[in-house]
Amino acid sequence: MEPLTGEFRNTLDEKGRLSVPAKLRGELEVGTFTLTQGVDKCLWLFPPAEWKNLSEKLMSETSLFHARARLIQRRILAPSQEVELDKAGRIAIPQSLREYAGLSKDCVILGISKYVEIWDAEAYRQYLAEHESEFLEAAEELGELTL
Amino acid sequence: MEPLTGEFRNTLDEKGRLSVPAKLRGELEVGTFTLTQGVDKCLWLFPPAEWKNLSEKLMSETSLFHARARLIQRRILAPSQEVELDKAGRIAIPQSLREYAGLSKDCVILGISKYVEIWDAEAYRQYLAEHESEFLEAAEELGELTL
DNA sequence: TATAATTTCCCACTTTCTCCCACGAACGAC
């Protein structure tokens, strides 16, 4: 199984289409993916198997009668939509999701091994800048792990 | 296994290719390496086994639903890409990584035992200058260790 | 029903990447 990682910068065209970088398509070439709102200001794109996995966990752990459960379902499960790759390897991003992530022309696509994140380039830059010191702290703590 | 050390100065050509110094290729001659963002303003190049080691540790500690975990994934895991040596012993450095490390024509390649660091020459000079006093302090503390 | 707006499919252009070969400098052996 391939790595499915990398950071790429593609442009969202006027029709709301975005190329999925060839290196992230990998074996996923065929079939439909699930696109939904991420936890930060980004979108998550899941291959079928991973989405099945995640959605089932979310559903099973949660009860209709817990406020928190309903919140998670509304925030992750409900906004999800299926998208397909066209012949040029692009997906059409529905307007509601575009708005959620604040996508403009320049987008950043992140491969995170098992799924893909889509960010507005400027929003991502800002996210990284805001969290740099937190990252450095975390890296320090990871010190024991490293080679 | 060899030490994999040394400091080298090679040039990044206009196509984004950089020679890996022959002395660092060593036994790593074959196969694909993983290139990713380092913690400072440099790139890290890992042999397959070392990367597997590190990435699995990073993944195991992480969940989609922890802010810190997502940060680490985005900062270390996501930018990683596999690269291969061409017949001349070069790797092609993807644009996003080139930008992150601010690579221009002159690059410094550092062998650090189990992995390799790639710096922009000027950025590296500056890093060393800025951290010299910190280094001297650290060296003091190492006093007990030395020969 | 007719018209407008949006989506989908397909084609074409431009840029980037990839593979291959070649030149010249540095190094080592003799």
Add this chain to the structure above:
DNA sequence: GTCGTTCGTGGGAGAAAGTGGGAAATTATA
């Protein structure tokens, strides 16, 4: 020093990827 090999650097041709736009199909709107 001379010769041969290795190493770093550059460039050309072909392929692949990303991007834009037109026309058909679908949906919505009046």
